[in-house]
Amino acid sequence: MSLYRDEGIVLRTQKLGEADRIVTVLTRRTGRVRAVAKGVRRTRSKFGARLEPFTHVDLQLHVGRSLDIVTQAETLRPYGEPIAADYARYTAGTAMLETAERVTPVEKEPVLRQFLLLVGGLRTLASGEHESRLVLDAYLLRALAVAGYTPSLDSCARCGSPGRHRAFAVPAGGVVCPGCRPAGSAAPAEETLRLMEALLRGDWPHADGSEQRHRQETSGLVAAYLQWHLEHSIRSLRLVERV
Amino acid sequence: MYEGVVQDLIDELGALPGVGPKSAQRIAFYLLAAEEVDVRRLAKVLVEVKEKVRFCRVCANVAEDEECRVCQDPRRDPSVLCVVEEPKDVVAIEKTREFRGRYHVLGGAISPIDGVGPDDLRIKELMARLADREITELIIATDPNLEGEATATYLARLVKPMDIKVTRLASGLPVGGDLEYADEVTLGRAFEGRRLLDV
Numbered sequence: 001m002s003l004y005r006d007e008g009i010v011l012r013t014q015k016l017g018e019a020d021r022i023v024t025v026l027t028r029r030t031g032r033v034r035a036v037a038k039g040v041r042r043t044r045s046k047f048g049a050r051l052e053p054f055t056h057v058d059l060q061l062h063v064g065r066s067l068d069i070v071t072q073a074e075t076l077r078p079y080g081e082p083i084a085a086d087y088a089r090y091t092a093g094t095a096m097l098e099t100a101e102r103v104t105p106v107e108k109e110p111v112l113r114q115f116l117l118l119v120g121g122l123r124t125l126a127s128g129e130h131e132s133r134l135v136l137d138a139y140l141l142r143a144l145a146v147a148g149y150t151p152s153l154d155s156c157a158r159c160g161s162p163g164r165h166r167a168f169a170v171p172a173g174g175v176v177c178p179g180c181r182p183a184g185s186a187a188p189a190e191e192t193l194r195l196m197e198a199l200l201r202g203d204w205p206h207a208d209g210s211e212q213r214h215r216q217e218t219s220g221l222v223a224a225y226l227q228w229h230l231e232h233s234i235r236s237l238r239l240v241e242r243v
Numbered sequence: 244m245y246e247g248v249v250q251d252l253i254d255e256l257g258a259l260p261g262v263g264p265k266s267a268q269r270i271a272f273y274l275l276a277a278e279e280v281d282v283r284r285l286a287k288v289l290v291e292v293k294e295k296v297r298f299c300r301v302c303a304n305v306a307e308d309e310e311c312r313v314c315q316d317p318r319r320d321p322s323v324l325c326v327v328e329e330p331k332d333v334v335a336i337e338k339t340r341e342f343r344g345r346y347h348v349l350g351g352a353i354s355p356i357d358g359v360g361p362d363d364l365r366i367k368e369l370m371a372r373l374a375d376r377e378i379t380e381l382i383i384a385t386d387p388n389l390e391g392e393a394t395a396t397y398l399a400r401l402v403k404p405m406d407i408k409v410t411r412l413a414s415g416l417p418v419g420g421d422l423e424y425a426d427e428v429t430l431g432r433a434f435e436g437r438r439l440l441d442v
Contacts, residue, residue, distance in 0.1 A: 048426030084392040094355040236355035
């Protein structure tokens with residue numbers, strides 16, 4: 001019998017058969033794992049609320065043929081409770097989970113940095129220290145950066161000429177100089193670009209002090225940038241709510 | 244592979260939830276061996292259920308008329324409304340014989356990752372029912388999982404300005420279980436919702 005142990009964040013659950021669920025977990029050492037949790041939908045299941053999305057769990061898994069099987073689960077941090085208690089946090093958090101699944105396309109390929117980023121993001125979201133949409137945008141930008149898609153904000157994404165150019169071209173990968181600017185580029189406010197930079201760096205005092213309109217513009221650009229480079233739409237983004 | 248209609252039957256049965264190819268084959272051969280009258284009765288019920296059953300125009304529970312049995316019953320308390328996700332939750336609550344009010348079936352729970360938002364559920368209809376001022380208490384009985392909790396939070400926030408008492412079903416320890424096996428979230432909820440023992 002081949003068993004292994006790992007900790008992870010539950011990203012998604014899908015119903016399976018009468019009372020089982022398939023849980024998708026982003027783990028610290030193994031990467032993204034899909035496993036069957038037997039009987040988890042019964043009210044007297046031994047797993048209880050441990051395998052709900054957002055939960056940070058310590059798992060024991062049994063290697064199966066196509067899907068692994070969860071044999072034991074212990075909660076490390078139940079982030080789901082504080083997140084589901086606030087609707088704006090819940091919608092932002094769901095978009096984080098969906099993105100975490102998309103930026104880890106290969107199952108069982110270790111992605112430690114993505115895991116640590118998600119844990120940090122959920123902890124911040126659950127604490128309610130910052131506006132949930134800001135936490136989401138910071139997470140999305142950094143998840144893209146870890147995946148190799150850092151937006152270029154201080155030099156032209158095409159020719160590399162330095163300077164904070166005013167046009168932002170999603171397909172090019174960031175700001176573009178007047179010479180390289182393709183048709184249909186966005187022209188965000190300078191403050192918006194500064195906010196994006198602050199979110200990437202983790203400069204929270206700057207981000208918390210930003211104006212609503214710049215936050216909104218940032219969210220729009222980040223969403224477009226994310227979905228273009230992942231070549232996939234993130235369904236939850238449509239339902240993310242502002243406070 | 245079997246010939247013609249036998250294989251068709253196996254394919255149809257195999258498309259049902261929880262029925263795999265082996266089970267489909269077993270059921271098919273059971274039906275072949277069964278008395279004709281029994282099979283005819285099954286076929287008749289299958290057709291009837293699609294012809295007769297529809298969704299109640301008030302609460303969206305399954306019904307055989309315009310309105311379901313609960314909505315038609317004048318003895319049910321019209322001032323208490325219980326919100327559930329699916330018609331089968333109505334059956335589960337009815338079995339308890341504890342609740343004498345009426346129901347509202349949402350048709351699911353808010354789950355952005357599956358593309359289900361508030362507009363995809365029967366929330367507008369719920370708000371219309373609440374607006375007629377007959378209802379004084381709204382009991383939110385969505386599933387005690389993440390989507391159900393988030394849906395409850397969303398509804399509570401929506402109803403707050405309406406001066407209606409909003410309650411949520413209690414969460415806690417299942418009757419007949421051992422305390423040591425309860426997970427932290429459930430046990431924490433049980434502590435939060437503890438009640439006075441008045442003896």
